Amino acid sequence: MSEFQFTGVKAERYVIAVQTEPLHRKLLQIICTAKDGSLYVAFPYAQLGPGTIGIARIPAGLPGPKNLQVGHDFPATVHSVKYAHHPAGRAHFSLDGKVYTQVLREAVPLHEAQGHLFTVMVQGVDYFQVLDRQMRSSSARALVRLPVPKSGFEALKIIGRLYPESRLPAHSLEELPDQRGLAVRNPDGSVLPGVLLLTSLRAGDQRWLLLLTIEPIPRINKQGDAFLTFMGGFDRPEIALDHSVDTECLMFFYPYRGDMSEAIARAGTVDRPIAI
Numbered sequence: 669m670s671e672f673q674f675t676g677v678k679a680e681r682y683v684i685a686v687q688t689e690p691l692h693r694k695l696l697q698i699i700c701t702a703k704d705g706s707l708y709v710a711f712p713y714a715q716l717g718p719g720t721i722g723i724a725r726i727p728a729g730l731p732g733p734k735n736l737q738v739g740h741d742f743p744a745t746v747h748s749v750k751y752a753h754h755p756a757g758r759a760h761f762s763l764d765g766k767v768y769t770q771v772l773r774e775a776v777p778l779h780e781a782q783g784h785l786f787t788v789m790v791q792g793v794d795y796f797q798v799l800d801r802q803m804r805s806s807s808a809r810a811l812v813r814l815p816v817p818k819s820g821f822e823a824l825k826i827i828g829r830l831y832p833e834s835r836l837p838a839h840s841l842e843e844l845p846d847q848r849g850l851a852v853r854n855p856d857g858s859v860l861p862g863v864l865l866l867t868s869l870r871a872g873d874q875r876w877l878l879l880l881t882i883e884p885i886p887r888i889n890k891q892g893d894a895f896l897t898f899m900g901g902f903d904r905p906e907i908a909l910d911h912s913v914d915t916e917c918l919m920f921f922y923p924y925r926g927d928m929s930e931a932i933a934r935a936g937t938v939d940r941p942i943a944i
Contacts, residue, residue, distance in 0.1 A: 676864030717923030759901030
């Protein structure tokens with residue numbers, strides 16, 4: 669068992685916000701279902717317009733993520749989809765009553781996850797809802813504020829890593845005073861602010877923890893001020909981290925700035941028809 673003592677956040681639903689001055693902004697929600705341990709990531713706090721969602725195929729030998737060209741054949745949606753990752757490994761995008769569960773794949777089972785589970789990249793945080801300063805945390809819904817390491821950032825990257833408590837990289841974590849979260853040291857020596865969230869996933873007395881980190885990154889998209897992208901649903905680590913073989917993941921992009929009718933004609937849509 670790791671010697672690191674979990675003193676992070678415990679709730680069924682986490683509202684993830686960023687500490688920017690003078691206003692704090694809500695970026696996403698993470699839901700941990702007690703029923704079966706499934707994990708959901710939702711984005712209800714910004715209306716960025718239509719988007720595209722799909723399965724990204726990452727070919728062997730790709731030099732880096734910046735060289736990845738995907739999205740042309742992704743189906744379109746006018747809704748902000750929710751990401752789901754179930755314990756057995758099924759991962760998909762959907763939205764109850766509005767989006768068909770058609771973009772899905774068999775990813776790493778949650779009990780086998782030991783590291784990178786998803787990445788969120790956000791440009792234009794001013795497009796997201798302002799946090800109500802009166803909001804308080806409870807066991808049902810906890811507010812999690814992630815501090816931005818520096819001012820004047822162009823975009824942000826949030827990475828979620830899932831670990832069983834016994835495999836938590838305790839040597840890389842340092843608790844900050846006054847319950848301000850963690851300092852997380854990366855293999856390259858850089859240090860990022862982070863927080864630990866307790867999930868509903870269990871196996872005997874083993875608990876699974878979600879480690880979130882945040883960092884400023886260069887501008888993602890030059891065609892507009894706002895942009896949101898997500899990657900998740902990765903293969904097992906022995907495949908996802910082996911750059912000599914092809915791998916896949918789920919991705920979405922918001923907003924789609926092309927002609928929606930052309931996008932639908934090219935790749936279709938996952939949206940359910942509107943009942944009249």
